[in-house]
Amino acid sequence: MSALTTIAAIVIISTLGGWMFRFAGQKGSQNAPYFRDMPYGVAVGYVLGAIVLLWLAKTYYLGTTLEAPASNQYFFFVKAINLFVIFALVAYVFRIFGRHVGTAGTKKLFRAMPVTAAFGVMIIIAYAVTAIFAGVIAPHGQDQVFALANVVPGGDPALGGNPDFPLGTDQIGRDILSRLIYGAQNTVGIAFATTLLAFFIGASLGFLAATLGGWVDQLLSRAVDVMMAIPSLIFALLLMTIASAWAGSEKGILTLYMVVIIAVIDSTRVFRLARAVGQSIVVMDYIEAAKLRGEGLGYLVFREILPNATAPLLAEFGLRFCFVFLTIASLSFLGVGIQPPLADWGTMVRDMSQFINFAAFAPQVAVAPLLAAGAIALLTVGVNFVVDWMLHKSSGLKE
């Protein structure tokens, strides 16, 4: 069946099916308002959703029952579905766990939490633990080179694997699992430090601009406008060029330069937010009361404004972390970010990207680069889920 006939069939089935679904619903439920007032488009949507689910089930069934090599086609699909289900279940169990263990405060928090946010919290905790104890968890060193290069992941000797290297080794014989674990320390740690620095610069200047107003505000805001007029990745690349000229042959210091450069570029976004939040607080009557009392600038910023700005800043911290994390990953992927010998996920993807082309006949081989890229995606997805929930919660009933 060619693609065109498939599409035609889907269109026909969903248009007819939608009508039939609604009609059946109306008859079956004695014209309950839900079915009676259901728009036709919604009914079609239900049928389309059902078709997609059926297709997923069929493909999964094929992937698990077929023998290799026919199942190679479905290898990644089956793995993705398995992972999705496992993650969903674990997140669900994690939330139940959180509801019953811990202080009254955390229990209450978990009770109001959707599964996606629980998943995010779990991911963040898992990454944090991995990053902190990387040296203990990792079986080998991050730049330890073994004689066995290009070992296939899976640990099955029949397929070219080795139980010592469950995720295989790369082209020059470094253990991929260990490098992934150390990557958590390096990539996440550096991104976290960068975000902290960006926040320190951006938030303090932003609050200063909001509280003082006048020419200080004008000057800072215009400077930020100009910096934000250059796309951040482009600006980062430009500055990295210059930094690499300064660093010369000392590759280690380049990583430090990168932290500063990205922190400065990103602090412009933090500045904008901190200034806006600060301004909305500064107009409050309690600030006016404090000013009229004769309080100094330090008291105003740290005692009156800052405690009221923590909630929006915390959500912003999550978003900015994702952004910084992705920028660093992109720079590393392009070869100008975190420098070897530090193991880093972006660099790993670049180094192992050729493996993907083997996916059709040896799907295990292609897993390694996807794991590194997936490790990046998983953390940002987790953080974003948590931030999304925080923003939703603070916006109240608006949505």
Next chain:
Amino acid sequence: MGSLLRIVGQRLALGFLTLVVVSFVIFVAVNAMPGDFAQAILGQGYTEEAGDAIRKEVGLDKPYFVRYFSWLGAALQGDFGTSFAQASFTAYAGTGTGSGLGTVAAQLAPRFENTMFLATVAATIAVPVSLVLGLLAALYRNTIFDRVVNIFTLSSISSPEFFMAYILILLLAVLNPLLPSLSNIFDGMSFADRLNRTLLPALTLTLIVTAHMMRMTRAAIINLLASPYIEMARLKGISPMRVIVVHALPNALAPIINVVALNLAYLITGVVVVEVVFVYPGIGQLFVDAVKNRDIPVVQACCLIFAGAYILLNLTADVMSILSNPRLRHPK
């Protein structure tokens, strides 16, 4: 009408000013590098005299501001100078000719065209899809549909561009060989061929931009639907379709234009990584190569082009949303 023209004029002037300041920032940043043009060109064979001669020849002995304006003036006419890579190559080969092959402009022109083609294909797919999806998600908010779309878009925003790219390569090039995984583009290709090879990078960009654009559209529409005049329209007993078309759409125009322009601007950044993954011969790839080789004139030119496009798009968004605001169009 006069006040409207004045506001638009102010924005345009401000945009132009920003561009000038940005170009100055780029110029200063590059000039803050240790060593200079002459050292870079001569490399190992650097001597004081030879260096001075070259500096004099390209005008490096003149003061900062003079150099800035002559650089900017030339850049505005499309002359971005000579690429280091090309220049040192010709110097090394001893065949310094004025054929124009070594100029940055000659390198940029075809690549600029390719990048524009890629961005256009991506935008053509992304804009309608994300607007429709965003509208649907807003109308059926908090339903299963909305939640599924939310999870998908959030995941795709969170993923690095190269992850998306490799997933697409895996699915559409390796497991199901439908499209080529390398975008080998050259002059004289047929349009269909070219489109075929551009489709995979364009799809990658589409996936990322669609997620952003769809979420922003959804937020804008939800914001709009909560306004009292929409409730009023519903209380007048008007059909839901008419409420959307007559009451919501004219007011949604400004935010939607804004969303589209912002995301097209976002495309500019996305293009860099995607071009590298697919070895697509565009500006992004050239830029990354130049950054690695420290080919300053090329880096400068690319930066200026990227920043210019970015500013221009943001400016367009600004002006369009002013023009579509009824309060400004019909002053008191």
Next chain:
Amino acid sequence: MIKIRDIHLEGRSDESWIPIINGIDLDLKRGEVLGLIGESGAGKSTLGLAAMGFARDGVRISKGSVEFDGIDLVNAPAAVKRGLLGKRIAYVAQSAAASFNPAHKIIDQHTEAPVQHGVMSTKESQEDGMELYERLRLPNPTEIGFRYPHQVSGGQLQRAMTAMAMSCRPDLIIFDEPTTALDVTTQIEVLASIRDIVEQFNTAAIYITHDLAVVAQMADRIKVLLKGDEVEEADTRTMLSSPKEEYTKSLWAVRSFQRPAKPAINTGATPIVSVKNVTAAYGKMPVLFDVDFDIHAGRTVAVVGESGSGKSTAARCITGLLPPINGHIEFEGEAMPLDYRRRNKDQLRQAQMIYQMADTALNPRKTIGEIIGRPVQFYMGFTGAEKRKRVDALLEQIELEPSTYFNRLPSELSGGQKQRVGIARALAAEPKFIICDEVTSALDQLVAEGILKLLADLQDNLGLSYMFITHDLATVKSISDEVVVMKDGRVVEQGPKAEMFQPPHHPYTDLLLSSVPEMDPDWLTDLLKARGVDNIGDAAVGKM
């Protein structure tokens, strides 16, 4: 015509549903006007919308029935409901400026319902609209419809919206606080227009408001709501003369609080604060012109005016937040630095301020003890047990139990309690003079009464002087000693209260005083007769 039985409405909060209305019955006959009154949060708007079979997002009708002319609105198909809305049941919203679509001309929005419901053609409806505009006494009735909403003033828009609701000659109109956002002088015109047109077309109406005096003018019957429950319902005159329930009686009694008059001021005494020929501007826009008044020890000066009259700006000049460009501020006979940043601690301490919105006046992240304790420590230098003792004494002064409230956050307090904390913070500085900026206007009437009494007691005990900024003349009557009337940045008239409430007045004072609705149901009719019907249009205000 409309019959609501045992209606229950619920609103969603996080994951659960919270009741808003718990089982109310409502009946309305053709041509009758029912007034729904209650404090904020009583659920009046939700009930009003439910009478149209409509629930906002996040609200649902959980039980009960709404019958309109024999049609069950709760269970009717969406299409049937749409056929009724706009055509036979219409709605007038609180904020006309937000409820008109900014993208379309007023007349196009007016004709939409009749054309869509097939009642009239576009042309017929346009002509009808102009006729309605004329009846509602809008200026330039033939032209005004062709403007965009933002080109028309608030009072006019509110009338245009009433015309829009009338466009299909509905059987029922729901008015949801249509005059709350308007100034008193504008309110009169809108009220008169609404009443006339409802009478002319014999339309039934539900009139929702929190203002008793307004509802007395508009309604035939009154229903009182409290936190989603009905308190009582009766004919307007019966309700006003002999309310049955305690709650209703207490609502009616609010305006009885009256302070005894104080003896005249000694001529020659130095005033606590005196504002001398002050002129001020925001940037280049002048907002105050040559303002001049005195506040004497132990007295309350009420500064009255509508929004934009400059009364709050005058307060900002006194506190030094907006240094005047001309004139000066004297404190006990001595000139103060104009900018607050140049005043010393003692000068800052002498003049304290209490704000209108207690929500924004208290830092939500600090406990009550910290909020009141800060000025105690800052000005008096008290710390530790001494500070705690002083805060406790202050809490007792504002009638809050110290041990209960010391560690609470502002969000755990009611509106009235928050306002009391604001008062305690001002008292903590031990000032001689306090500026009260609309301190009761955000509060429900009973609570406001309590605050006014507290302020009066504190004045008697501590000898404080107040500058009392308000737009509410009832408050002026109850608490002030002297009155300053302001309009457009100028003082129009000033003098002792007794004189101010006796004729002869300045024409603006007269307009302001006579525009304040009274509890008498005949008040509006009498007023219109006295002013002459022609006189209530915009011209009357414009002339002043």
